[in-house]
Amino acid sequence: MIRTRILATGGxxxxxxxxxxxxxxxxMQPAPSAAARSAVPxxxxxxxxxxxxxTKTVTGTLGYGELSALRPSLPADSAKVTWIAPVGSxxxxxxxxxxxxxxxxxxxxxxxxxxxxxxxxxxxxxxxxVELEQARAAMETAELTLRLDEARLADAQARAADASARLKxxxxxxxxxxxxxxxxxxxxxxxxxxxxxxxxxxxQLAPAVELIAAQAALATARAGFDAAIRDxxxxxxxxGLDAATARVGxxxxxxxxxxxxxxxxxxxxxxxxxxxxxQLVENLAALGYRGSLAEQVRAWQEASGxxxxxxxxxxxxxxxxxxxxxxxxxxxVGETLVASSPDxxxxxxxxxxxxxxxxxxxxxxxxxxxxxxxxxxxxxxxxEVDGTISEIGxxxxxxxxxxxxxIADQAALGGLEVASxxxxxxxxxxxxxxxxxxxxxxxxxxxxxxxxxxxxxASKLMPVTTGLFASGRVEIRGEGxxxxxxxxxxx
Numbered sequence: 001m002i003r004t005r006i007l008a009t010g011g012x013x014x015x016x017x018x019x020x021x022x023x024x025x026x027x028m029q030p031a032p033s034a035a036a037r038s039a040v041p042x043x044x045x046x047x048x049x050x051x052x053x054x055t056k057t058v059t060g061t062l063g064y065g066e067l068s069a070l071r072p073s074l075p076a077d078s079a080k081v082t083w084i085a086p087v088g089s090x091x092x093x094x095x096x097x098x099x100x101x102x103x104x105x106x107x108x109x110x111x112x113x114x115x116x117x118x119x120x121x122x123x124x125x126x127x128x129x130v131e132l133e134q135a136r137a138a139m140e141t142a143e144l145t146l147r148l149d150e151a152r153l154a155d156a157q158a159r160a161a162d163a164s165a166r167l168k169x170x171x172x173x174x175x176x177x178x179x180x181x182x183x184x185x186x187x188x189x190x191x192x193x194x195x196x197x198x199x200x201x202x203x204q205l206a207p208a209v210e211l212i213a214a215q216a217a218l219a220t221a222r223a224g225f226d227a228a229i230r231d232x233x234x235x236x237x238x239x240g241l242d243a244a245t246a247r248v249g250x251x252x253x254x255x256x257x258x259x260x261x262x263x264x265x266x267x268x269x270x271x272x273x274x275x276x277x278x279q280l281v282e283n284l285a286a287l288g289y290r291g292s293l294a295e296q297v298r299a300w301q302e303a304s305g306x307x308x309x310x311x312x313x314x315x316x317x318x319x320x321x322x323x324x325x326x327x328x329x330x331x332x333v334g335e336t337l338v339a340s341s342p343d344x345x346x347x348x349x350x351x352x353x354x355x356x357x358x359x360x361x362x363x364x365x366x367x368x369x370x371x372x373x374x375x376x377x378x379x380x381x382x383x384e385v386d387g388t389i390s391e392i393g394x395x396x397x398x399x400x401x402x403x404x405x406x407i408a409d410q411a412a413l414g415g416l417e418v419a420s421x422x423x424x425x426x427x428x429x430x431x432x433x434x435x436x437x438x439x440x441x442x443x444x445x446x447x448x449x450x451x452x453x454x455x456x457x458a459s460k461l462m463p464v465t466t467g468l469f470a471s472g473r474v475e476i477r478g479e480g481x482x483x484x485x486x487x488x489x490x491x
Contacts, residue, residue, distance in 0.1 A: 040459045041452060041488030045437050047476070049483040052435050054428040054470040056368055060359035062379075062419045064325050065404065069346035073114075073314035075100065078338045081347065085326045088417065090353050092323045094287045094304070098347055100315065100337070104305050108283040110319045112275035117313035120294040135264045142260050146253035153246035160239035167232040170225075183225045190218035279319070280312065324350040355413055357387060359423050360400035368425035369403045376424040377407065385412045387423070428468060435473045440487045441466070451476065452488035459488060 072079075079100035085091050096104035170180040197214040200206035281293065289296040294310055301308045306316055328349040331337065337344055357377055361369055375387045385407055393402035405423060407413065441449045442461065450461045467475030 040454050040457060042491035043489050044454050044486040045440055045489045047434050047436055047481065047483055047485045047487060049432060049434050052430045052433055052468050052470050052473060052475055053426055054468065055424055055426045056365060057378075057422050057424045058359050058361060058365075060357045060377075060403075060405070060421055060423045062355060062357050062377075062413070062416055062421050064327060064351040064353070064417075065356050065358070067327050067349040067351050069330065070097070070318065070348050070350060071344075071346045072098065072100065072105065072337065074337060074339045075103065075313065075315040077340065078336055079315075080336045081331050081333050083333060084329050084331070084348055087326055087328060089326050090323055091326065091350075093283060094300075096304070097318055097324075097326075103307070103316075105315065106304050106306070106317050107324065108280070108317050108319055109286075109322055110275075110279035110283070111321065112279050113319050114276055114312070114314045114317045116276070117311060118277065118280070120297045120310040120312070122292070122294045122310075135260065139257070139260045139264055142253060142257040146250065146257055149246055149249035149253050153243060153250055156239050156242035156246050160236060160243055163232050163236040163239055167229065167236060170229055170232065179228065180225075183221075183228055186221040187218070187225055190214070190221040194218050320350075321352070323353045325353045327351050354406075355410060355416070356390070356407060357405040357421055357423060359403045359405065360397075361403045361425075362400055363396055365425070366401065368427045369401075373426070375405055375426070377405065378422040378424070379413070379416065380419050380421070383412065385409055428470070430468050430475055433467065433475045434477065434481060434483060435475050436487050437489055438469065438472055438474050440489050441474060451478075451481075453481075454486045454488055 081098065081100060082102050083096075083099040083104075085095075085097050091097055091107050093107060093109050095107055097107050098105055166177060166179070169175050169177050170183075175181050175184050194211070194214045194217075197206055197211045201208055201211045280297075284293075284296045284300055287300065289299050291299070297310055297312060298308050300306075301310075301312075326348055329347075330345055330349060331347045337347075369389055369392050371389055371392060373389045375389060377385050377387045379385065386409070387405040387407050389403060390406040391402075391404035393404075395401070436451060440451050441464075442452060444450050444461075444463065448463060449466055450463045452459050453462050462478055462480055464476040464478035464481060467477065469475075
């Protein structure tokens with residue numbers, strides 16, 4: 001919804017609407033000739049000095065902004081949802097968000113997700129974690145798998161190279177290996193014998209049966225040669241397939257090993273990845289716990305309704321930047337969540353507690369929005385609050401882009417949760433300029449514009465140069481044009 005309004009305060013004119021195009025407008029009339037002007041205009045308007053602004057008011061939605069989905073970490077293969085914080089509630093540090101199998105999951109503040117299970121034993125200066133030995137064993141298994149796959153690959157490549165070399169030698173016509181020297185020699189000898197016997201048979205010096213026997217021997221020799229070639233081609237194909245399979249295995253083993261190495265380094269407490277321990281310390285201090293870290297953890301667990309074990313795992317805490325607003329439930333109380341289920345989704349949707357306004361701004365009005373630019377927001381009870389453009393979307397949906405507006409004075413919003421509001425965007429602005437209603441402009445025959453200045457009982461046309469058009473008014477300049485003059489407008 002778009003609305004237009006004019007606001008006047010003292011000597012400043014504040015105009016709300018879009019810029020106005022002048023071509024083809026019905027109010028644009030040619031300037032009358034001196035002979036045609038027999039009387040002063042029936043209606044006049046004053047030339048005013050002040051601020052001329054190009055503004056636009058667009059309807060937006062007051063709410064809590066972008067939602068985040070919370071997917072729970074399950075303490076076991078499955079867990080039943082026994083409680084979820086109510087929709088609309090605000091959950092703060094140290095408070096439960098939901099319960100699985102009756103055990104609460106507590107909100108803590110920070111930026112590092114709880115990604116490992118920590119054990120805080122009395123008397124130990126630093127925490128330990130139960131996954132460490134499991135990670136080391138997994139690393140050893142992955143390294144062994146990689147070595148085996150690399151050995152398979154080397155063997156397959158060696159077999160492929162050997163088969164390829166022997167095949168090339170066998171097909172060369174002048175083999176150098178004993179295998180094909182013997183096979184090729186047998187074929188040559190059989191061919192020579194067939195030739196001799198054929199000549200003797202033709203001269204009737206040998207019976208026909210000897211020729212048949214010689215030809216059979218030649219066929220046998222050639223079959224032996226061909227069989228050796230086929231065996232080599234089969235060996236080469238099998239070696240190539242084994243090599244391809246081994247390459248995939250090596251690649252997967254390296255990837256798996258890399259993932260396990262990163263995980264193990266995290267568990268070993270790299271300086272860049274030990275933040276969740278310091279984060280827990282800060283949260284416990286903010287909640288008022290004192291004493292050794294192990295004592296604080298146990299005291300916090302007891303007060304929160306958690307098992308007092310000194311063990312803190314991912315299923316026991318959720319990390320957020322600050323307090324969160326519960327926007328929706330994605331799971332039901334009594335529902336059983338299964339860790340291995342691919343369709344197990346989030347348990348709830350949440351947002352920051354700070355309310356903001358989102359406006360679908362037409363792409364053509366993109367110039368109205370600039371990061372950090374102030375806007376005026378009118379609430380349903382007509383109360384006005386100040387806002388600041390904090391984000392401008394880059395994705396166009398149905399011809400609009402999403403513009404987000406922060407509101408510094410959250411208390412001014414009262415109990416409003418979600419509401420339709422009007423947002424006044426301000427773009428181009430001209431200070432200390434003279435302006436008249438657009439309908440006061442007259443088109444001159446020689447080009448340009450004029451206004452009909454009325455003084456006493458007479459009027460005269462005075463040429464003007466136009467500037468900014470905004471909300472039904474136009475900036476004018478010209479010789480003799482001054483504030484307070486009256487100009488003719490349609491009656």
